[in-house]
Amino acid sequence: MEPLFVADVLLDEERVSIRCEDGVIAAVGADLSPSDGDQVIEADGMLITPPMVNCHTHSAMTLFRAYGDDLPLMQWLEEMIWPAEAKLTAEDVYWGTKLATVEMLRSGTTKFYDIYWNSDQVAQAAVDAGMRVAAGQAVIDQMDSAKAPELVAESSEFLDRLGEMGPLVTPCIAPHAIYTVSEESLRGLAELMQERDAIFNIHLSETEHEVQQCLERTGKRPADYLDSLGALGPLSILAHGVWLGESELELIADRGSTVVTNPCANMKLAVGGALPYPAALERGVDLALGTDGPSSNSNLNMFEEAKIFALLQKHQAVDPSVAPAGEVLALARGERSKLVAGTPIAEGEAADFLLLDLRVPEMAAGDLDARLVYGAPSEAVDTAVVAGSVVMRGREVPGADEALAEVRERSQRLTS
Numbered sequence: 001m002e003p004l005f006v007a008d009v010l011l012d013e014e015r016v017s018i019r020c021e022d023g024v025i026a027a028v029g030a031d032l033s034p035s036d037g038d039q040v041i042e043a044d045g046m047l048i049t050p051p052m053v054n055c056h057t058h059s060a061m062t063l064f065r066a067y068g069d070d071l072p073l074m075q076w077l078e079e080m081i082w083p084a085e086a087k088l089t090a091e092d093v094y095w096g097t098k099l100a101t102v103e104m105l106r107s108g109t110t111k112f113y114d115i116y117w118n119s120d121q122v123a124q125a126a127v128d129a130g131m132r133v134a135a136g137q138a139v140i141d142q143m144d145s146a147k148a149p150e151l152v153a154e155s156s157e158f159l160d161r162l163g164e165m166g167p168l169v170t171p172c173i174a175p176h177a178i179y180t181v182s183e184e185s186l187r188g189l190a191e192l193m194q195e196r197d198a199i200f201n202i203h204l205s206e207t208e209h210e211v212q213q214c215l216e217r218t219g220k221r222p223a224d225y226l227d228s229l230g231a232l233g234p235l236s237i238l239a240h241g242v243w244l245g246e247s248e249l250e251l252i253a254d255r256g257s258t259v260v261t262n263p264c265a266n267m268k269l270a271v272g273g274a275l276p277y278p279a280a281l282e283r284g285v286d287l288a289l290g291t292d293g294p295s296s297n298s299n300l301n302m303f304e305e306a307k308i309f310a311l312l313q314k315h316q317a318v319d320p321s322v323a324p325a326g327e328v329l330a331l332a333r334g335e336r337s338k339l340v341a342g343t344p345i346a347e348g349e350a351a352d353f354l355l356l357d358l359r360v361p362e363m364a365a366g367d368l369d370a371r372l373v374y375g376a377p378s379e380a381v382d383t384a385v386v387a388g389s390v391v392m393r394g395r396e397v398p399g400a401d402e403a404l405a406e407v408r409e410r411s412q413r414l415t416s
């Protein structure tokens with residue numbers, strides 16, 4: 001791959017140029033010039049920023065957008081989504097994810113953590129778009145512990161298979177939730193996490209009902225229950241965490257696990273609460289932000305998610321100083337979780353970044369972080385670069401029209 005030279009960008013307040021080589025930022029400076037053979041982007045004073053990292057989604061669910069909205073969570077899953085998903089083919093998942101990659105790039109996301117069926121296809125669509133993905137093959141056994149050995153073996157094979165897809169793909173273990181996966185399977189998958197050093201990505205404490213059910217069934221709160229199975233560690237990602245109690249937050253901080261908050265989906269499904277963010281911060285819990293699937297959100301726009309996260313947390317705390325703009329951006333860029341880690345724009349870091357067009361109206365003036373969070377100008381995202389490759393330029397994503405047509409047709413078949 002030829003080196004990439006980005007000329008004349010605004011980094012913080014300074015005009016610099018940036019040279020990327022072998023997927024890494026090789027040089028940042030005011031007086032750099034391109035070498036022969038460099039691919040050159042004349043950025044013309046655009047703003048360079050780290051990209052967003054969407055830490056919890058089911059991206060192929062673009063196929064089920066605006067399908068069964070305004071229903072309670074379980075009714076929506078049982079009556080609408082699960083019957084439609086039963087008809088899914090691997091190709092459907094590919095195209096659903098392909099459309100999602102277009103949406104994500106256009107709203108500034110270059111890496112996403114995904115849980116779905118046929119996740120080989122999720123990973124393939126991400127690779128084809130030049131994006132990074134942490135792809136998890138969903139595991140559900142409907143509490144039938146006899147299925148545990150087979151499911152653990154399948155997850156192990158999935159790790160092997162996706163491990164060969166190259167540097168953009170991180171394969172994950174992905175049990176759906178503590179109410180859809182038996183204790184035996186969870187224990188087996190936790191062992192697999194330890195053995196294979198693989199990410200363990202699960203939904204946890206999304207609804208109060210889930211907590212009650214867990215207490216009745218196991219005598220433990222959800223995080224305590226997971227810990228008793230060996231499933232809480234630095235490679236564990238817990239999506240939602242709306243109903244985590246104080247002692248659970250302490251335990252999660254101690255284990256170094258990451259909690260991913262999904263404020264849009266939580267409010268849309270009216271789960272009745274929000275991640276206890278101030279308490280989680282106080283205890284030093286690693287945190288990240290995600291959109292959840294485009295069926296429950298119903299988009300993949302991390303600028304919008306960041307704004308809504310900030311508003312919800314301020315509102316809940318009755319304190320506008322909670323979740324200040326700079327912190328919210330750090331969260332949305334993965335910089336508040338040791339596991340996710342962000343990609344700052346500095347020499348030696350991965351060459352993953354965005355170029356933002358300052359001619360977009362919301363970008364005209366004011367504190368930069370506040371503009372980006374509260375103005376939420378995802379339209380300003382002009383260019384996306386991943387591992388030194390330009391994956392979007394001028395908001396044009398290759399293959400976008402085809403992905404849109406495929407999803408339109410496939411969605412009709414799946415939801416009729």
Ligand SMILES: [Zn+2]
Nearest residue numbers: 203239292293
């Ligand atoms: Zn989810």
